[in-house]
Every structure is written in structure tokens, then in C-alpha cells.
Amino acid sequence: MSDDLRPPPAPPTQAELPRRLPGIDVLRALAASAVVVFHIVLWPWAYAGDPGWIGRLWRSIGQIGPWGVGIFFVLSGTCIHLPIARRLARGFEPAIDHRSYFRRRFRRIYPPHLLVIFLSWATAAAVATMPSWYQNADHYVSVPTPGQFFAHLFMLHTFVPGARTSICNVLWTIAIEAHFYLLYPLLLRMRRRFRMETLCAGLFAVMVALRLLDKLLPPSLAGVMTANFLGRWWEWVLGAVVAERLVRTVQGETSRLLAIGLTLASAIGACAVARLPHGVLILYVCCPFSYGAVVFLMARMRPPSRWSLDRGLEWIGVRSYSLYLTHPIALTLVAWLTTSAWPAWGKVALALAAAYSVGWVYFVTVESRFLSPSTPQSSPGRGPQGTPAQQPPHPAIES
Numbered sequence: 001m002s003d004d005l006r007p008p009p010a011p012p013t014q015a016e017l018p019r020r021l022p023g024i025d026v027l028r029a030l031a032a033s034a035v036v037v038f039h040i041v042l043w044p045w046a047y048a049g050d051p052g053w054i055g056r057l058w059r060s061i062g063q064i065g066p067w068g069v070g071i072f073f074v075l076s077g078t079c080i081h082l083p084i085a086r087r088l089a090r091g092f093e094p095a096i097d098h099r100s101y102f103r104r105r106f107r108r109i110y111p112p113h114l115l116v117i118f119l120s121w122a123t124a125a126a127v128a129t130m131p132s133w134y135q136n137a138d139h140y141v142s143v144p145t146p147g148q149f150f151a152h153l154f155m156l157h158t159f160v161p162g163a164r165t166s167i168c169n170v171l172w173t174i175a176i177e178a179h180f181y182l183l184y185p186l187l188l189r190m191r192r193r194f195r196m197e198t199l200c201a202g203l204f205a206v207m208v209a210l211r212l213l214d215k216l217l218p219p220s221l222a223g224v225m226t227a228n229f230l231g232r233w234w235e236w237v238l239g240a241v242v243a244e245r246l247v248r249t250v251q252g253e254t255s256r257l258l259a260i261g262l263t264l265a266s267a268i269g270a271c272a273v274a275r276l277p278h279g280v281l282i283l284y285v286c287c288p289f290s291y292g293a294v295v296f297l298m299a300r301m302r303p304p305s306r307w308s309l310d311r312g313l314e315w316i317g318v319r320s321y322s323l324y325l326t327h328p329i330a331l332t333l334v335a336w337l338t339t340s341a342w343p344a345w346g347k348v349a350l351a352l353a354a355a356y357s358v359g360w361v362y363f364v365t366v367e368s369r370f371l372s373p374s375t376p377q378s379s380p381g382r383g384p385q386g387t388p389a390q391q392p393p394h395p396a397i398e399s
Contacts, residue, residue: 023301025317040067077239323359
């Protein structure tokens with residue numbers, strides 16, 4: 001019997017998850033900002049070579065970027081699965097309209113991603129003459145080979161050696177997200193037979209097996225699968241587990257101070273873990289569980305007051321996909337325009353200002369045109385009563 005003909009299930013006996021979840025946007029802003037800071041820290045400008053306490057502190061946050069990406073993967077699974085989790089809580093089967101789902105996902109993610117490919121290419125070609133230190137650093141953007149370009153065009157560059165971080169060094173995560181979206185209908189079919197926790201545990205075992213396999217592969221192939229969708233799918237499914245827990249939990253708000261404080265503690269902890277022996281392995285195997293806890297707490301966070309820091313973070317979170325996509329372009333332009341005579345604090349300040357400004361302009365001129373106010377799966381954190389009329393709904397994922 002179809003869902004349309006099935007008698008409606010009995011109403012739930014516990015309080016339902018609110019349609020508006022402002023903490024989701026706050027978390028997006030923190031995760032995107034972490035990646036921006038990470039890319040500033042990595043480069044040999046500012047305080048990278050400072051032997052004092054500022055330099056040591058600067059280098060100690062060198063793993064804040066992987067933390068941000070990990071948060072995005074878990075958060076993506078939560079946001080995409082929340083509408084289905086609500087249906088499951090009411091007794092319906094986990095099913096979606098495939099045509100509508102893929103159309104929304106394509107429109108939401110691909111056009112802004114495609115334009116950034118060409119903008120990054122143009123930027124890399126335009127700033128070919130760079131300071132000497134730039135020539136010895138990993139580039140934010142680069143001119144692609146034909147193979148790299150076509151791999152990016154079809155979002156297959158994570159499978160192509162040498163193409164993963166080409167053109168724009170953050171687009172590998174967007175490709176992995178696209179692979180998660182493609183696999184979501186398969187995940188829902190498996191969800192009909194198994195609990196989401198069971199599926200997550202099985203994919204965790206797959207990830208561990210792939211990491212063991214890495215030790216047997218030649219260096220040129222090591223990491224190809226662990227750094228791809230199959231090696232990281234369990235993190236996305238962990239987010240789906242969080243979604244189902246959220247709709248089943250009797251709702252009580254988490255204080256803003258506690259939610260944001262624990263989020264920052266998770267970021268600091270990830271940076272500390274990465275500096276330990278075998279820390280990178282621990283970071284990718286164990287830390288995502290803390291990310292799931294962070295997503296759960298932030299989803300339950302008390303709404304921000306009208307004038308507050310977290311209200312500003314919420315505003316940035318709505319625009320975080322544009323910030324994430326374009327900040328490598330902005331940072332490249334800053335590196336091109338500044339000289340060794342610039343003070344370190346000036347370079348950092350200009351880099352941050354440029355990243356957020358370019359991201360905002362890209363959101364207004366490009367991304368906002370592909371947001372649909374009638375797309376419930378695109379905006380699980382805001383319902384019709386919670387979205388301001390003048391502001392388009394925020395995206396489901398920006399990684």
C-alpha cells in the first residue's frame with residue numbers, strides 16, 4: 001500500500017523536533033571558518049615561522065581544517081536525513097521521490113560548484129607571477145590539465161591521482177558529498193531492513209579495513225579509497241543516526257554557551273589529537289563520534305537572541321557554502337597583492353576580510369539564485385513559520 005493510501009499513524013506522544021534549528025547554521029559557520037583559518041595557517045606567511053608563543057599557538061591549530069570537514073560530513077547526513085527521520089518517527093517507510101530529490105540536490109550544489117571551477121582556473125592563470133615563497137607552497141588554486149578539468153566537471157576527481165586538490169583545493173569534499181547524495185536512495189533501501197546504527201557500524205568496519213589495506217598498497221595508491229566516499233561514508237551515515245536520535249528525543253533546549261563551548265572544545269581536542277603519535281589515524285577513526293555529539297547538541301541549541309555573536313554566526317552559516325567554495329580564490333588574491341613588507345597581523349586580517357567578503361558577494365550573486373523556498377529537504381532547520389521572508393533558506397550542506 002502506498003504512503004498516500006495508508007491510514008495515518010497515530011500522532012507521536014512526545015514533543016516533536018522543532019522545524020527551526022538555528023544551531024545548525026551556527027555550526028556551519030564555525031566549521032566553514034575553521035577551514036578558512038586552516039588554509040591561512042598552512043601557508044608560509046604571517047606567523048608560520050614565528051619561534052615565539054604566537055607562532056606555537058598558530059601552528060597548534062593546524063588540524064582545525066580537518067575538524068571542519070569532518071563536522072560538515074556528519075552535519076550533511078543529519079540535514080539530508082532529517083525529513084525521512086521525521087517520517088520514520090510517524091511510522092512511514094523510508095522513501096523519497098527520486099526525481100525530485102536528485103533535481104533539488106543538483107540545482108543546489110552543482111551550478112555554484114561549476115562556476116567556481118572556472119573562477120579558480122582564471123584566478124590561477126591571472127596570478128601566475130607570484131612571490132618566491134608561493135612557488136614552494138601548496139596552491140589554493142591551479143590551472144588544470146585537460147584530465148583534471150574533465151574529472152572535476154563530472155565530480156570524479158577524487159578517483160584521479162593528481163586531480164584531487166587541483167583547480168580549487170576544497171572541491172574534493174564537494175565531490176564526496178555528491179557521491180553521498182547519489183548513494184542516499186541505496187542507504188534508504190538498506191534502512192528498511194537494518195537500523196541506521198547497524199549500517200553505520202558496518203561502514204565503520206569497511207573504513208577500518210580500507211585503512212589496513214592502505215598499508216599493503218604502493219604509495220601512489222595509498223589513501224585513494226580511505227580519502228574517498230567509501231572510506232568516509234560512515235561519517236555521513238553517523239549524521240543520519242543523529243537525525244533519527246533527534247526526532248526520537250524528548251526535546252529540551254541546550255544553552256547556547258554550553259553548545260558552542262563544547263563545539264570549540266571538540267575543535268581544540270581534534271587539533272591536540274592530531275599532534276599525537278598516530279594522531280591522524282585517531283583523528284579520522286575516533287573523533288567523528290564527538291562530531292556527532294556536537295551536531296546533536298547544536299541542533300538542540302536555544303535560539304540566539306536578536307543581537308548576539310551566535311546570531312552573527314547564524315548569518316554566516318546561511319552563506320557558508322559560498323564562503324567554503326570561494327575562500328581559496330580570495331586567499332590567492334591576498335597572497336598576490338601583499339608583499340613581505342606587510343606585517344603578519346595585516347596579512348591575516350586582510351585574508352579573513354577577503355574570504356568573508358568574497359563569500360558574501362558570491363552568495364548574493366550566484367548561490368542565492370539556486371535556493372528554492374519550496375524545498376523542505378534543502379532546509380530542515382527552518383520551516384515555513386521560521387524562515388524570514390526576505391532571506392532564502394539555507395543549504396542542507398556546504399563542505
